[in-house]
Amino acid sequence: MARKPVDWSKDVFAILKGEGVKQVAYVPDAGHTNLIKACRADRSMTAVPLTTEEEGVALLAGAWLGGEPGVLLMQSSGVGNIVNMLGVARECRFPLLILVTMRGEWGEFNPWQMPMGQATETVLEAAGVILHRADDPDRVAESVRSAAAMAFEGGRMVAVLIGQRVIGFKDWTK
Amino acid sequence: MASSSSIRGTNRNITLDRREVVSRILQDRGDTLLVTGLGAPTWDAAAAGDHPNSFYLWGGMGGASVCGLGLALAQKKRRVLVITGDGEMLMGIGSLATVAAQRPANLAICVIDNQRYGETGMQETHTQFGVDLAAMAAGAGFIETDTVWTMAELEAAMTHLYETPGPVFLDVKVTDAPQPMTLPLRDGPALKHRFRQTLLGKA
Numbered sequence: 001m002a003r004k005p006v007d008w009s010k011d012v013f014a015i016l017k018g019e020g021v022k023q024v025a026y027v028p029d030a031g032h033t034n035l036i037k038a039c040r041a042d043r044s045m046t047a048v049p050l051t052t053e054e055e056g057v058a059l060l061a062g063a064w065l066g067g068e069p070g071v072l073l074m075q076s077s078g079v080g081n082i083v084n085m086l087g088v089a090r091e092c093r094f095p096l097l098i099l100v101t102m103r104g105e106w107g108e109f110n111p112w113q114m115p116m117g118q119a120t121e122t123v124l125e126a127a128g129v130i131l132h133r134a135d136d137p138d139r140v141a142e143s144v145r146s147a148a149a150m151a152f153e154g155g156r157m158v159a160v161l162i163g164q165r166v167i168g169f170k171d172w173t174k
Numbered sequence: 175m176a177s178s179s180s181i182r183g184t185n186r187n188i189t190l191d192r193r194e195v196v197s198r199i200l201q202d203r204g205d206t207l208l209v210t211g212l213g214a215p216t217w218d219a220a221a222a223g224d225h226p227n228s229f230y231l232w233g234g235m236g237g238a239s240v241c242g243l244g245l246a247l248a249q250k251k252r253r254v255l256v257i258t259g260d261g262e263m264l265m266g267i268g269s270l271a272t273v274a275a276q277r278p279a280n281l282a283i284c285v286i287d288n289q290r291y292g293e294t295g296m297q298e299t300h301t302q303f304g305v306d307l308a309a310m311a312a313g314a315g316f317i318e319t320d321t322v323w324t325m326a327e328l329e330a331a332m333t334h335l336y337e338t339p340g341p342v343f344l345d346v347k348v349t350d351a352p353q354p355m356t357l358p359l360r361d362g363p364a365l366k367h368r369f370r371q372t373l374l375g376k377a
Binding site: 062087 | 198206209229231232233236237240243244245246247248255268269363365369370
């Protein structure tokens, strides 16, 4: 029997608010739908849709220069698009909080999602990003809390990888 | 005597010198916050005079405009100017859409367009073949866009860079005459700290 899905987005949104996150950069993913909706509805936050994920890394560097913490929401496919820009954050020690919803792993139906999904952790680690994996819906919020502290206080790039197991199977027959 | 060149599909000669252009632009910066794109625009800004609220990108090609956007959204009461190159702008061309969608009234982007990849052997960029960056910015929804070919046109456009509600986009056609490299501070954390210390009073 399927477990009752936990909506982790409310807790994560509260953490982002508590951390003073003002700019929310994103390339949409189904797994981020609720969080994006909440951030868009909040008047103290600016939601910035991107044309490609690397823009988010540069945007949040500028935001930090101006005194605003931010977050980058994206799917694991986007990790391949941000690698060179991560060098800016790493070299300048800009805080960078990234929430990545995974594709190409647990129960994936689309083979074309596998290459980037399976390479996501290796690629981020090679670029110097600290990783937290959250494969249980109950662990997403605490992972984000830790990642935010390490990013904003510790001046590091930290990504929370939200497992496809958390997001659930994508039913492609519908 | 400045060398001159032209662009395919146009009959206008290019005579502007990039150092003179950037120096003229920054002469009026006041308390404007500046982001420069990697390569020659960073050297040009350094040659015009260092400033603690100049953030020089030494990497991250394609990121200058959106870096300026993040800064402009965070500092709505300050003018933010991005000075970058045509190759850098082309690599992040989608950011024209990202910037325009936010309608940042305090942001101006100025491309110093020599139609070349200057750091890699002076290969032609797409602007040499007629790609019109100002038209692309206008299509994205920038409020004020212009292409500048002469010093008189630059003088007329200065008010757009610093006062006209934006987003503003200015493409300045300059010659491909080489200039000496003038290198500003390159330590990333130091650039970041001094920028924030000056602007926010905290590192």
